[in-house]
Amino acid sequence: MKIDTSLTIPQPPEALSQAGLQFDEATEEDFDEIMAMSQDIYGGLDYLPTRYTSWLQETNRTVIVARKEGKVIALESVCVIDDGETMLVEGLRVAPEERGKGVAGVLLRFCSELVKSKFPEVKVTRLTRDDPLGPKDFQKYRVITKQGILLVRFKAEELKLRLSNLISHEGIFSSLSSPSAVRLDHKSIHQLYLTTDLMHGVLPNATVIQDWQPFKLLPSNFAILLKKNIDWMVDDESNPTVASLCTFPFKVPIGDDWYYLNIDMFGKDLSLVQQQLLCHLQCHMATLKGHVMCQIFLDQALWKPMADFCHNALNLELVKEYTEQCVVESDV
Ligand SMILES: CC(C)(COP(=O)(O)OP(=O)(O)OC[C@H]1O[C@@H](n2cnc3c(N)ncnc32)[C@H](O)[C@@H]1OP(=O)(O)O)[C@@H](O)C(=O)NCCC(=O)NCCS
Structure with a gap:
């Protein structure tokens, strides 16, 4: 038109x-x-x-x-x-x-x-950027929140083997089956995010950032979010410390058999963040194929230990050094 x-x-x-x-x-x-x-x-x-x-x-x-x-x-x-x-x-x-x-x-x-x-x-315009912001940008925008971006790459078949070895032989991921990472259904998401303020201490600036989209904790936003095919996790529904949202793998144009998996993680507890990452990967193992680019958005302080964990424990290849996802806003 x-x-x-x-x-x-x-x-x-x-x-x-x-x-x-x-x-x-x-x-x-x-x-x-x-x-x-x-x-x-x-x-x-x-x-x-x-x-x-x-x-x-x-x-x-x-x-x-x-x-x-x-x-x-x-x-x-x-x-x-x-x-x-x-x-x-x-x-x-x-x-x-x-x-x-x-x-x-x-x-x-x-x-x-x-x-x-x-x-x-x-009233306001918002955008999420990953390029370095200059003085002109700071004149124009105020920063709402920032997350570190950890970009790793793996072949689905290799990760499947690695995960099953880790679970069956090394035993260090027994937590995968423990209740410290819970998948939430729509009712529990609604209950936790909208009827309590428990998530305020977990989310950066009370904002759910899902695959680059920042949402305030409002029912109208959850109507949008709950239509998406996302896995929601939390460590403990009654007292959450870490929460995460994972997309389903989707194709990207870099190559024929390449997929993207985006995981937004909130909270500062390294061990819980590791567990939720493993649970998300585990959940998608049956459907993941080909080459996978996995973008993990997380608290800035967790970038280095999580990069080490992905590389050393999971044999994932680090694609990029530290970059940031920055949510900015200006009045219209
Ligand atoms: C980023 C991109 C769109 C800029 O296009 P451009 O026409 O060369 O932009 P200019 O350098 O002329 O800048 C013009 C305006 O865009 C703004 N701008 C530049 N990069 C921007 C970005 N990443 N997000 C939002 N605005 C941006 C500038 O602040 C400037 O605003 P102003 O006119 O109010 O001062 C272009 O380089 C591009 O397509 N890059 C690849 C895709 C990409 O990175 N997109 C950004 C997604 S966040």
């Missing part, structure tokens, strides 16, 4: 005509062009190919493409969460040959105005 920019953009029209950009709401037909300009993104670990179609169906989401001379050169998506108060910016990307010309800035401002006109109750 073409957007009538004269009605929807309160920003100066010169900015757009200078950039020679046209904005459209993204459609299924744009998929190939979007993928073509996304080739180099996140080192081949782009989540967009698996999410694109469902993004277009979400009623609280707007996906916009920018075209130059008819060709798609940029994309941004905005999802309205937190009872309609937050616009969450996701998927931002500009074609390599168009970077450094201010396209992202124009697109960010366009989407912000468009979403504000559709959802007038929006």
Whole structure:
């Protein structure tokens, strides 16, 4: 659908005509062009190919493409969460040959105005970044919370062997079958996260970050979260110290048989974090195949001991040194 920019953009029209950009709401037909300009993104670990179609169906989401001379050169998506108060910016990307010309800035401002006109109750814009933030970013944004990112890689078959050896011979993971990591069903998630404040001491800034999306503890957000295929775990429902959320493995474009597994972990107890990681891996062992990139988001202080644990105990390959996931926010 073409957007009538004269009605929807309160920003100066010169900015757009200078950039020679046209904005459209993204459609299924744009998929190939979007993928073509996304080739180099996140080192081949782009989540967009698996999410694109469902993004277009979400009623609280707007996906916009920018075209130059008819060709798609940029994309941004905005999802309205937190009872309609937050616009969450996701998927931002500009074609390599168009970077450094201010396209992202124009697109960010366009989407912000468009979403504000559709959802007038929006108060803040949030985004999650993993690139180093500079002084200009800190002028623009306040930091809501940060998590360390541990990226490891393994072959599913090798990890299966390793885990079964560890469980049967080394016995050090007897905790896998102990009740110190509990999988939560929808009712218990609702009960624990929304009817008590027990999770406030566990979550960073009372925020559930699920695969890059930061959510406040609100029923409307849990309606979104509980539609997703996620495994929720906690060490103790009545007195939680560590909680975690794990996606199901999804394909990434880096290679034919490559999958991504994202695990968000909250809490500072190393041993409990290790146990939950093992339980999540164990839960997915039956379905995991091929090569797996596993992204573990965790308390910054746990990055090093968890990197050592993954490498030494599980023989997982460390893909990247320490990086950070940073949730930032600004008023609109
Ligand atoms: C990051 C990227 C979108 C920037 O595009 P660009 O057109 O070259 O951006 P510019 O350098 O012209 O910066 C323009 C604006 O984008 C903002 N920006 C840059 N990187 C950003 C990021 N990662 N997230 C949000 N905004 C970003 C800048 O702050 C600047 O804002 P301003 O105009 O208000 O000052 C582009 O380099 C890209 O596609 N990279 C690969 C994908 C990627 O890393 N996406 C970020 C996901 S968090």
